[in-house]
Amino acid sequence: MTDALPLTFPPDRRAALDRLAEFVPRAGRDYAARRNYDLPQQGHAGVSRLSPYIRHRMLSETEVLQAVLGRFSPATAEKFVQEVYWRSYWKGWLELRPGVWDQYRQGVRSGQDRLATEAGLRADWEAACRGETGIDCFDAWARELTATGYLHNHARMWFASIWIFTLRLPWELGADLFLRQLLDGDPASNTLGWRWVAGIQTPGKTYVARADNIARYTEGRFDPRGQLAGRADPVDSPPVPARGPAPTGDTPDPERRTGWLLTEEDQLAGFPFLPGAEPPAPVCVLNCTGRRSPLETSPPVTAFAAGALEDTLDRHAARLGPAQHVAARTGWVEQVVDWARDGGVGQLVTPYAPVGPAADAMKELAPALDAAGVPFVRVLRPHDAACWPHATHGFFRFKEKIPGFLAALKGLRAA
Numbered sequence: 001m002t003d004a005l006p007l008t009f010p011p012d013r014r015a016a017l018d019r020l021a022e023f024v025p026r027a028g029r030d031y032a033a034r035r036n037y038d039l040p041q042q043g044h045a046g047v048s049r050l051s052p053y054i055r056h057r058m059l060s061e062t063e064v065l066q067a068v069l070g071r072f073s074p075a076t077a078e079k080f081v082q083e084v085y086w087r088s089y090w091k092g093w094l095e096l097r098p099g100v101w102d103q104y105r106q107g108v109r110s111g112q113d114r115l116a117t118e119a120g121l122r123a124d125w126e127a128a129c130r131g132e133t134g135i136d137c138f139d140a141w142a143r144e145l146t147a148t149g150y151l152h153n154h155a156r157m158w159f160a161s162i163w164i165f166t167l168r169l170p171w172e173l174g175a176d177l178f179l180r181q182l183l184d185g186d187p188a189s190n191t192l193g194w195r196w197v198a199g200i201q202t203p204g205k206t207y208v209a210r211a212d213n214i215a216r217y218t219e220g221r222f223d224p225r226g227q228l229a230g231r232a233d234p235v236d237s238p239p240v241p242a243r244g245p246a247p248t249g250d251t252p253d254p255e256r257r258t259g260w261l262l263t264e265e266d267q268l269a270g271f272p273f274l275p276g277a278e279p280p281a282p283v284c285v286l287n288c289t290g291r292r293s294p295l296e297t298s299p300p301v302t303a304f305a306a307g308a309l310e311d312t313l314d315r316h317a318a319r320l321g322p323a324q325h326v327a328a329r330t331g332w333v334e335q336v337v338d339w340a341r342d343g344g345v346g347q348l349v350t351p352y353a354p355v356g357p358a359a360d361a362m363k364e365l366a367p368a369l370d371a372a373g374v375p376f377v378r379v380l381r382p383h384d385a386a387c388w389p390h391a392t393h394g395f396f397r398f399k400e401k402i403p404g405f406l407a408a409l410k411g412l413r414a415a
Helices: 013-026 029-034 051-055 061-069 078-096 099-117 119-130 136-148 153-166 171-181 187-198 211-217 299-315 332-342 357-371 382-390 395-399 402-409
Strands: 258-262 281-287 320-327 347-351 376-379
Touching: 013 029, 013 051, 013 061, 013 299, 029 078, 061 078, 061 382, 061 402, 078 187, 078 382, 078 395, 078 402, 099 119, 099 171, 099 187, 119 136, 119 171, 136 153, 136 171, 153 171, 153 187, 153 211, 171 187, 171 299, 258 299, 281 299, 281 332, 320 332, 332 357, 357 376, 382 395, 382 402
Parallel strands: 258 281, 258 347, 281 320, 347 376
Antiparallel strands: none
């Protein structure tokens, strides 16, 4: 049994806005003081609990920041503002180095191959996934993850460190567990966060879970003295591929009949381009959640993504016509192309999908649309266009740009 209280995330924008409104009064000094405490028995009240909504862009980063800065100064809300921009930084860093995602995916496949041939490794992996390692804190987090689809960020770091350095399990398999079970599972934050713990992202600098730190920030709920690895040597990893250019996105042609392609990546909160109300634009909903892992994505994650997409269709019913639902499985590319061609779509517009399963799907779809004579238009959000080019080095260099990002918020539409 987990000691976590039920923490629910209804997959609709109204619930997201309600949670944002509830959090804003606590986004200043209260957040700075309590954000590191892992207290599921209090419903994780020390943090915003907005991440599943921001990850699927049921809330945009712009509107979240504007809401918080409408109440607090940037200095007072500094810790929360930085957390929002960490997410943008991770996305930009991976966008400039998409080969790191490919390396991770290969690592997952290699790890799965090892599980098929190494009985001891498989038994240890299964025990870790089920929360049956005998390390109380780790086991509680594993059960909380399964029960709620959520973990506090501090618990994620401790969990990853114990997975890698105490249990000696491949980091890619731990990242894979998170990506298929977290409601806010984000390819960039998840992959790079695990790499950081393993000492790969910042070469040679590992993150070691310490018993006294866990005891302090769980307020004595756990005290794993004598159970954790005392040393953490960096994990071997292939070199990081050369950095490439930041994407610029495309611009829709106002003269062409627009069809829409929606994925779990973006639920159109504050999206810079939407069609007019007449006539409603045809829309294709592409479900990519099953592409997160070679294993099954958890039912709660699949249900949340599906619910978010349905909420988007409902909210924009006057602008988006009847939806064609397509699962990204065998033959899906032909389904989308046939739908676009049969529906007289003059251009297929989609919010730019950052590196991850949906972006991988876009790479498969683009040449088929091109061959069919249907322009594929990937629209980049202003927030991403502003942030991603600056994710060239570490976060602290990126952080120097935050005042400029915030100054630009005044001219951006919130939602």
